[in-house]
Amino acid sequence: MSENLQQARMASVTELAQELIRRPSRGGIDDYGPVLGVLEDWLTDHAVPHRRLCDDAGELVGLLVEIPGGRPGQWWALDACVDTAPYGDETAWSFPPDSGEVRQGWLLGRGAADSKLAAAMFCHIAADLLPRAADLHGGLAVLLDVDEHTSGFGGARAYLADEAAARPAGVMIGYPGLDEVVVGGRGLWRAAVAVHAPSGHSGSSRTVVGAISRAAHFVRLLDAADLPGVDDGSGFPLPPKLSVTSFHGGQGFSVTPDLCELNVDIRTTPTFDAHDAETLIRKAVAELDAELPAPKPTEITPVASWPPFRLREDEQPAAALLTAAAEAGLVVRAKTAGPSNIGNLLAGEGIPATAGFGLAYEGLHGIDERAHLAELPQVYAAYQRAVLDLLRAG
Known part of the structure; x- marks a missing residue:
């Protein structure tokens, strides 16, 4: 990718993340329709195939992008939640929680770190993949889920229960953190x-x-x-x-x-x-x-x-993401997290997952949440390379 094209792509990722942050989507508090509508509009404008996911009650709980490869093989998934934690004491914030502003290299607002920037990044990776899909094995799913911060995981559950969706061989979840690829959790x-x-x-x-x-x-x-x-x-x-x-x-x-x-x-x-x-x-x-x-x-x-889960560093998709991060010039280590996360839900279904690698951040679930944008090109390149390596291997 040329430098000019890369700059344009990173600007587009940031702009989409800004629009998502400006649509409040606090778990169990806000209507998820507006934030999912931003994603639907972007995916439609870029001709990325997608469809809605609903729970058993008919409530909208996420979007699913599906890009089939032209050759047989396993499906892999990227996952990012677009609902967020509550704001807490809004008077304690130094900027509006739904700011979406970029200031001194930081993207500001609730969801900047967890995980609207990852959702924007994964949408762009899916769009990048479309022109070469015929040469790839299996397919790529991108789950853009809500009902995550309630611990209901409605989007993920609807995806796994959807008989029309190919079951993924593994999932990479876009939780933030630049220095670590989370390969397990209690x-x-x-x-x-x-x-x-x-x-x-x-x-x-x-x-x-x-x-x-x-x-x-x-x-x-x-x-x-x-x-x-x-x-x-x-x-x-x-x-x-x-x-x-x-x-x-x-x-x-x-x-x-x-x-x-x-x-x-x-x-x-x-x-x-x-x-x-x-x-x-x-x-x-x-x-x-x-x-x-x-x-x-x-x-x-x-x-x-x-259940707890932990992947070896040579197991997929951990191996692909660790290798790709290193090739992108980042120094990362494999980590087993203390808190549980959606990776545990997937583990219960027998699906291996990584549950965190992304940008540096501050204020996660607290005041003044923000994500540092300097390493966005490297993080983007790492996820893109990991996806391509998995889909080329079949």
Whole structure:
């Protein structure tokens, strides 16, 4: 690509990202129609084949670009979410959250980092691929999904459930971060726990162990739980982690409540999986109910479970992306992330994924989100080369 053409392409990527940022698309808050409409218009104007994805209720949850190659082979996918985290305290921002302005080399606004710039980049890569598609094996899908920041992953689920879509051999997700290709992540097991007790007057002469006190004891049992460390034999570099993320019970001052509800989040690993996590919680519940009996047993309601995942550096699509990033002049390392992400959902479907490589950023999910544009040509070249290498290999 000539220097002038490259400059024009990067300017076009940035302009599309700006338009996306200027359409608020906070997960569970905003209507996704306007932001997806920007993408539909751009894809139509550039003759890139695409179609809408809807969930079981008929709600629009994403767009799917499909570019079939002219030769048999595997399909690969690029994925970028175009919904975002909420703005938080807008008065704390030094620019409007839907700015879209470029200032001193930074693209400003919610979604600049996660992941509207990646969506713009992947649309352009798809357009670049069209003229040479006949010579390529398999095909390329680009998933532009919403309902990601709600953790519902409606777009990804609709894509995987779509019988008309070719199932991808692997997915590269456009989360940001210049120095790392994320090749794995801890899984999770989540549950809501309802702790019961007799209710009573807080001033009563009768001693009552209320639900909040019982729940506090339960938290202490969890804090004392013996979680394994890193198992060097598994090759997974992070240990499991347990967190109590919500604690609600009672109202006012004069009543000791009969119910306290907790949310428990356990990050899992190959050697401490969802079964181990649930076993740990059930053991703690049994100890609680034995030590501080109540008329009604403590209830556990599992909410979500995703497996951990980790690709070797020589597995695809990790190998293609790591190699392409290095060839683009970037120094990157493979990383296993602590938080779970859409890669875990894909892992549960048996689909390998990378879950992050992109531009340097600040303010992700916080105030003053921005992405640094200086390395956009190299990041673009890395993804484009990785896609071409996979599709040429068949």
